[in-house]
Amino acid sequence: MTGSKVVAFGHFQPERIVPNTELEKLVETSDEWIVRRVGIEERRWGTGVETVDSMAIKAATMALENAKDINAGDIDMVIVATCTATDRSPNMAARVAQALDMNQGPATMDINAACSGFTHAVGLAQGAIAAGTATNALVIGSEMLTDYTDFSDRTTCVLTADGAGAFIVSASEDNAISPAVWGSVPSLSDAVRIEAENDMKFAQNGQSVYRWTVTQLPKIASQIIERAGLQPEDIDGIILHQANLRIIEPLAEKIGAPNARVATDVVYSGNTSAASVPLALSKLMASDEPLPSGSKALLFAFGGGLAYAGQIITIP
Secondary structure, three states: OOEEEEEEEEEEOOOEEEEHHHHOOOOOOOHHHHHHHHOOOEEEEOOOOOOHHHHHHHHHHHHHHHOOOOOHHHOOEEEEEOOOOOOOOOOHHHHHHHHOOOOOOOEEEEEOOHHHHHHHHHHHHHHHHHHOOOOEEEEEEEEEHHHHOOOOOOOOOOOEOEEEEEEEEEEEOOOOEOOOEEEEOHHHOOOEEEEHHHOOEEEEOHHHHHHHHHHHHHHHHHHHHHHOOOOHHHOOEEEEOOOOHHHHOOHHHHHOOOOOEEOOOHHHHOEOHHHHHHHHHHHHHOOOOOOOOOOEEEEEEEEHHHEEEEEEEEOO
16 A cells, blocks of 8 residues: 655745724724634735635645745645635636646545645545555645625624645655545534635524534544554644644643644634634744644544545655
8 A cells, every 4th residue: 555645835825914903993892802712913905906816726726836856847736625615617726727727637626624624634535545446636725715705794703814835745655644534523513614605604693502512622633642552741742623723732632742842823814614723734834933844633523514634744
């Protein structure tokens, strides 16, 4: 069975920075309330020119620029995770392949598992490589959540943001991506939703999601570590879906990985759904203090469905 590894990262965010004080002008809220409840200080909103596919293309371009010895012509699979696709057809992955002149004709597909879409997509890319049907996969999470935001709802409009992140996943002699642990909670399938009957606006039962995360998330994270054949103390980084800082911060301690660096990009990027995990990790790797090569990073995301997925990758 062929192994796989992540070889490069990329990301893109719109230029417009929206601090909490700007939201105070839209709804009855305050900077103090938002920071206390979810930990967000600012987020990025589209400027009117960005789309799901244009952001995906820019994140993919950065990932390709960061990859050694891999270019657009080497990609034989493109997966875009999104729940806010601009069009029903063609899919966003096809738009990416067209924009990057992938005339070799890679497999192109979108998947919608909401906030956990990207970690699902990494698992799908890993499976395709293991089956021998792909060698180099471009995996992207891209979301324009503000297109589906009710700006009169103070419980949700303070969360949502726009952005994209990308990985290049390639075949490897060594398996540097652990098997995905994924699943769903059908009884909470309506806890996070964008439905036609609600004018396609993002809505959620925040308390139900929060209760599930604080009780179940540490258990599933421990399963991911166990399936990877590791111990909690082996984990060097934790990149959780950037939904709420109050959920993210205690995880390392709860699973027994007190020395792991925990990504907290939600503070500056808000909730970007399927884009949040690759966006947070790519920004961390582009910072002045990236995770060292060889580090073990736990990826885990959850959201609409209620679907969840996660795996451990070795940092290139």
